[in-house]
Amino acid sequence: MKGSLSWVRLLLLLGTAIVATLVHPAGRFITLASTTSTQNSGLFDYLLPEFTRKTGIEVRVVAVGTGQAIELAESGDADVLLVHDRAGEMKFMSEGHGVSRREVMYNDYVIVGPGSDPAAVRGLNDAAQAFRRIADAAANFVSRGDDSGTNRQELRLWEAAGIDAKSASGSWYKEVGAGMGATLNTAVGLDAYTLTDRATWATFRNRGDLELLVEGDPRLFNQYAVIEINPVLHPAVKASDARLFAEWLVSREGQALIGAFTIDGQALFFPNATTPEN
Numbered sequence: 001m002k003g004s005l006s007w008v009r010l011l012l013l014l015g016t017a018i019v020a021t022l023v024h025p026a027g028r029f030i031t032l033a034s035t036t037s038t039q040n041s042g043l044f045d046y047l048l049p050e051f052t053r054k055t056g057i058e059v060r061v062v063a064v065g066t067g068q069a070i071e072l073a074e075s076g077d078a079d080v081l082l083v084h085d086r087a088g089e090m091k092f093m094s095e096g097h098g099v100s101r102r103e104v105m106y107n108d109y110v111i112v113g114p115g116s117d118p119a120a121v122r123g124l125n126d127a128a129q130a131f132r133r134i135a136d137a138a139a140n141f142v143s144r145g146d147d148s149g150t151n152r153q154e155l156r157l158w159e160a161a162g163i164d165a166k167s168a169s170g171s172w173y174k175e176v177g178a179g180m181g182a183t184l185n186t187a188v189g190l191d192a193y194t195l196t197d198r199a200t201w202a203t204f205r206n207r208g209d210l211e212l213l214v215e216g217d218p219r220l221f222n223q224y225a226v227i228e229i230n231p232v233l234h235p236a237v238k239a240s241d242a243r244l245f246a247e248w249l250v251s252r253e254g255q256a257l258i259g260a261f262t263i264d265g266q267a268l269f270f271p272n273a274t275t276p277e278n
Contacts, residue, residue, distance in 0.1 A: 029058035030241045033070075033078035035149060036179040038224070039063035041199035041268050046261050051248055057241050065148025065179070073097060073227070076234030080242040081227040082249075084197075085149040089225055093277070097234075098227040100243075100276040102250050105258050105269040106223045109153060110201060111214035112184075113139075113193035121193075125216040131161040138172040140192035141165070144183045145175030149222075154195045157219065184210070197222055199268040224269070226250070249273070 038044060039061060048059045062072060066083040073081050074097050082104065083089060092098050111121065111130055119137040121130040134141050143165070144151040158165040165173045176186050180200040187194040188208035196204075201212065226246045231239040248254045250273035258271045 027058060028056055028241065029060050030079040030238050030245060031062060031077070032059050032080050032082060032245070033062050033064070033068075033072045034082040035066055035069065035084060035224075036063050036181070037084070037150070037197040037200050038082060040179070040181055041203050042263065043199070043258075043261055043269060047254075047257055050257060051245060051254075054248070054253075055241075055244055057244065059245065065144070065146045065151065067147030067149075067152070073229050076229070076236055079229060079238045080245055081229070082224060083149060083227070084222055084224045085152050086223060086225070088149075088152065089227060092227065096232075097230055099230045099239075100228045100246065101225050102227075102246060102276050103223055103225045103272060103274040104249050105255075105271050105273075106221060107198050107269050108215065108222050109150065109195055109220040110198050110212050111193060111195055112187070112201060112210045113213050114191040115209045115211050116191070117211075117213060119193065122211075122213045124214050127157050127214060127217040127219050128160040130214045131157050131163060131165075134193050135161070135163045135165065135168070135172075138168075140187075140190045141173050142183050142187040142190060142192045142194045143173065143175045144180065145177045146179070148179075150180060150195060150197055153220075153222070157195070160219065202263050202266055202268055223272075 044061055052058050066085045066088060069081055069083050070088055070092055072078045089101055093101055119133040119139040121133050124130045143154055169175055176183055180196055183194055184196060184204050185206060188206060188210055226249050228242050228246050229237045231237045255271035255273050258269050261268060
């Protein structure tokens with residue numbers, strides 16, 4: 001597993017470097033390892049040019065699952081992280097890879113599924129109960145299966161439901177090993193349920209018969225945090241520029257921009273900056 005992830009990391013970085021070379025002249029930049037949800041929502045296209053305009057620092061994004069983003073940072077292949085899995089983030093910090101963690105913004109997860117709703121979960125505000133009904137009905141469920149923050153949260157919900165979903169892998173439980181957009185497309189094709197972050201759902205256009213069915217459970221809360229990488233462990237990290245970026249995200253200006261970002265009048269992320277956790 002570790003070897004395959006290393007190859008994934010290498011290919012991602014090579015691809016990013018090639019695109020950056022073709023599109024951007026050499027200059028002052030940092031590499032941000034982050035999630036597909038922040039990228040696919042359009043937040044970075046809206047937010048990062050403002051930081052570059054203010055500081056002259058370009059932010060080059062590698063958008064992968066949270067697990068892969070953390071692995072990139074653990075190898076010193078990113079200058080800063082913006083991810084959404086507190087347990088994984090705190091482990092990263094405790095192992096000395098990060099020097100500062102600051103909460104930046106939040107949204108939530110939702111459960112979507114076919115309009116026919118064979119598991120009868122529509123309107124529930126208990127995600128674990130919804131997962132139990134999906135399992136009891138053996139209704140198709142598509143999992144990202146990619147160690148992303150969303151995938152990690154999904155597995156916690158199966159655990160809370162008392163269900164070993166992975167034992168059903170290949171039958172009603174489908175693991176695709178892909179990002180949120182591809183997972184939603186698969187769910188459309190299979191008339192399946194899935195767990196998605198609200199930002200990706202709001203910007204997803206190929207919905208087919210899928211509908212938002214379950215929301216409002218406190219366990220669906222989705223917190224994002226920015227982490228600066230430790231330059232003592234990883235000397236190549238651009239620590240001072242990464243700190244400027246982290247501080248800008250939690251500044252009054254950065255928080256106001258995040259709060260003002262909407263799609264079709266709907267806010268997708270809610271700023272809630274905190275002081276650094278070291």
